[in-house]
Amino acid sequence: MKMTDDAMKMRSGTSLRGYINAHYSQLVELFGEPYADDSNYKTDAEWIIPTPHGPATIYNYKNGFSYLGLSGLRLEEMDEWHVGGKNSKSYEWVLQLLSS
Numbered sequence: 001m002k003m004t005d006d007a008m009k010m011r012s013g014t015s016l017r018g019y020i021n022a023h024y025s026q027l028v029e030l031f032g033e034p035y036a037d038d039s040n041y042k043t044d045a046e047w048i049i050p051t052p053h054g055p056a057t058i059y060n061y062k063n064g065f066s067y068l069g070l071s072g073l074r075l076e077e078m079d080e081w082h083v084g085g086k087n088s089k090s091y092e093w094v095l096q097l098l099s100s
Contacts, residue, residue: 003037007048010055014084017091020058022098024075027058030097034059041066045075053089058082 027034027047034045044064049056061082065072083091 001033001035003035003046007035010050011046011048011057011084013086014055014057015086016082017056017085017088018083018095020081020083020094020098021079022081024078026098027081031058043067044072049094051085051090051093053093054086056090056094057084058094059084 024045031047031049034047036045037043042062043059044066046057046059049058058081060073060075060078062068063073063078064075083094085091085094
């Protein structure tokens with residue numbers, strides 16, 4: 001899904017809070033298709049998720065085709081993801097959702 005202005009506004013001000021281990025298909029099942037931002041060469045997929053504690057972002061970073069070309073991982077091969085947020089509670093919310 002192409003990155004929208006509203007999605008970019010929601011993620012503005014988020015920063016890395018931690019990491020999760022999940023298969024791409026699991027994230028698609030929970031959160032739908034990820035955003036793709038053609039102007040960001042460091043990530044291939046990003047979910048921007050509203051939580052009760054503010055937005056959380058889940059994204060790959062510098063390990064996919066966008067950054068590494070053909071030596072990068074395909075989305076289906078990724079199982080470690082970065083999680084961003086405006087506070088640690090949004091990260092904890094994502095962790096709890098994935099563990100249930």
